[in-house]
Amino acid sequence: MHRPRTSIELAVGGEAGARLTGHLRMQTSPNTILCLVRRLPLPSVDRLRAVSIDDWAVRKRRIYGTLLVEFDRRCPINRLPDRTGATVTDWLGRRPSIQIVARDPSTEYARAAAAGASAALRVADRWHHILNMRQALERWLGRVHGRLRQLLTLDLHRTFAEVVAWEDGRLRHAGRVDMTRGGLESFARTLRADDEVVIEVTGNAMVVSHLLRQHAARVVIANPLQVKAIAHAHVKTDKIAAGVLANLYAAGFLP
Structure with missing residues (x-):
């Protein structure tokens, strides 16, 4: 059976004035090295x-x-x-x-x-x-784990809202919600009593906040001045915007 080989390098030096200096390399196996170590007092x-x-x-x-x-x-x-x-x-x-x-x-x-x-x-x-x-x-x-709070962020648009969940330090796309009273109420009923929701200030943010507050532990409306990272992002999608909100809130940068 083939055994892996390794090498040990020894420093070789001459006496004062001698020119014989250098290194000596010897092939050996890991088992040999272990045997030598075990023999040490x-x-x-x-x-x-x-x-x-x-x-x-x-x-x-x-x-x-x-x-x-x-x-x-x-x-x-x-x-x-x-x-x-x-x-x-x-x-x-x-x-x-x-x-x-x-x-x-x-x-x-x-x-x-x-x-x-x-x-x-x-x-x-x-x-x-x-x-x-x-x-x-x-x-x-x-x-x-099933009872731990969940953080949700909503990126609001005129006809829909993009939802991203922040759980265990990771972002998960949670789908879209229709921006109708029925769609928002249906989404609100899926929230747990200790869930927290973050939404960005838009024209309909107050209406959405009022509907969700009846089912969630807390609803935070983020000021656009506090989320400049979204405005200055080179690549902006609804999921990225919602994800940035989640990370900022989880890090304590939102009220």
């Missing part, structure tokens, strides 16, 4: 104050060990052959100087830290705190 540690415990994959989904990192120097100090509580408990028990043990949420590591370093402060590490908060936020957003 681990740093010696006299007294440990704080350590972090996490698992590491020897073979992903099949064989796992335990990695221990010293907080103060932020470097690995040992690798245990498995991730069982007994192995970690034994390692911690032989190091009474440890005052802080940070770990992942594994119950196996929790029991090992309690048994092997009962006097130490035991905490979940920062990376797993952030991961847990992100996962909790994603679960919450998944449950309430």
Whole structure:
């Protein structure tokens, strides 16, 4: 089986006054480099104050060990052959100087830290705190996403209005509405109680605003002086104009 090759470059220098200087390139494989790295001695540690415990994959989904990192120097100090509580408990028990043990949420590591370093402060590490908060936020957003407010912008014309929705930081074309009382009332009934609507000042903006306010949480009429980006745009379409309004409002540039 063909294995990828790589190279390592060594600096070669002569003694004082010698002209032999340059670089030597040797072909090798990634596995060879990993073997050499694994043979390097681990740093010696006299007294440990704080350590972090996490698992590491020897073979992903099949064989796992335990990695221990010293907080103060932020470097690995040992690798245990498995991730069982007994192995970690034994390692911690032989190091009474440890005052802080940070770990992942594994119950196996929790029991090992309690048994092997009962006097130490035991905490979940920062990376797993952030991961847990992100996962909790994603679960919450998944449950309430349908109830979150929606921002709609209308670019008004004499016979129709172009509608653009701003959701999750993205613009989505939401179609057109007929500029008739029936068309506007039908559109207004699709709004949710916490939706917000932005429209640009036109001759019929007040009528549209009055109809929509009965169904939306807020209706904002944008002053043309505040949306010069639309007036000065080199390419202007109804969708682009409505999209600019949505972005300006979402960024807080409209009242």
